[in-house]
Amino acid sequence: MGVTYSVGEVDHLYTFFSEWSPTMSSKDTGKCYQSHYLVQEKHPNRYLASGKDVTGMNKHLRNPVSCKGADWKIVKFGDTKRRTSLCSSVESEAEEAEYHEEDDNGLPVLSDHSQLLDDLHLERLVAQMPARTHGYPWHLVYSTAIHGSSLKTLYRNMAGLDSPVLLVIKDMQKKVFGAFSSDPFKVSKYCYGTGETFLFSFSPDFKAYRWSGKNSYFVSGNSESLQIGGGGSGFALWLDAELYHGASFSCATFQNAPLSTQEDFVVLDLEVWTVHD
Structure with missing residues (x-):
C-alpha cells in the first residue's frame, strides 16, 4: 500500500x-x-x-x-x-x-439457524479450524432438513464454491460428528484437499483427528458416494448417494477412531457450512 x-x-x-x-x-x-x-x-x-x-x-x-x-x-x-x-x-x-x-x-456468526450446532460445538470447532477462516461468517450450503437427502444436490449446491466447508452429521443415536474440508465437495477421479482437513466427533467429549501425514487421501467423491480419509480397514467417513447410510472406520490418513457410535450408521440430519466473507 x-x-x-x-x-x-x-x-x-x-x-x-x-x-x-x-x-x-x-x-x-x-x-x-x-x-x-x-x-x-x-x-x-x-x-x-x-x-x-x-x-x-x-x-x-x-x-x-x-x-x-x-x-x-x-x-x-x-x-x-x-x-x-x-x-x-x-x-x-x-x-x-x-x-x-x-x-x-469468539463464536462465528451463522447465516442460518443450525439444527445440529450449539455454542459448545462452535467453540470447539473454531479452535481447530485454520486461522484464515477466523472472523468470517458461516453460510449454510446444504441441509437435509431444507434440501432433502441427495448427494447430487449437495454437489450442485457447491458448484463454483471456492472456500472450506464443514460437514456436520447427527446419526440415529444422536451422536454428532463430521469433517472440516479445505476444499468444497465435488465429483473427482482423484483425491483432493490439504492437510488442513480434519475429522471431529462429540461423544459427548470433543475429539479432533488431524492429518497424520501417512497419505493424502483427504476427500474423494463420485455420483454414488462421498469419501473422506482412507488407507487401512476403510474410509474415515463414507456417505451413500441418498445421504442416508454411512460408515466410519479407522484410517491411516487421520489415525482416527470410528466417528459414529457404530461403524455403519444411519443419518438423522446432515448440514454443510462454508466459511467466507
Missing part, C-alpha cells in the same frame, strides 16, 4: 508520530521503526490500516478501505482484537457494544 504526501504533510506526520510514540522513530538516524496505526475517515465505521502489518490489521476491521478519499485522521492501533470508537453518537456506541460482544464471545 502506498500513499503520497507533500513535504508539509510529511513534517506534520513526523511531528505527530514523534510525539505520539517517540521510541518508535529517530530523527538522528532517519529510521522509523514499525508501529501500528489506523487512519480513520469521517465515516465512523471505515478505517484504513497503515503500516507493514496491513493484512494482519485489516482482518480485524469491519470495513477496511483503500487509500482513496480525503479527510483522514490517524489513531494508534493498540490491540488488533479491539476497535476503538471514534464516534460519540448513540448509534455508533450501540454498534461498538455489539461488536465487542461478538468479539468477546
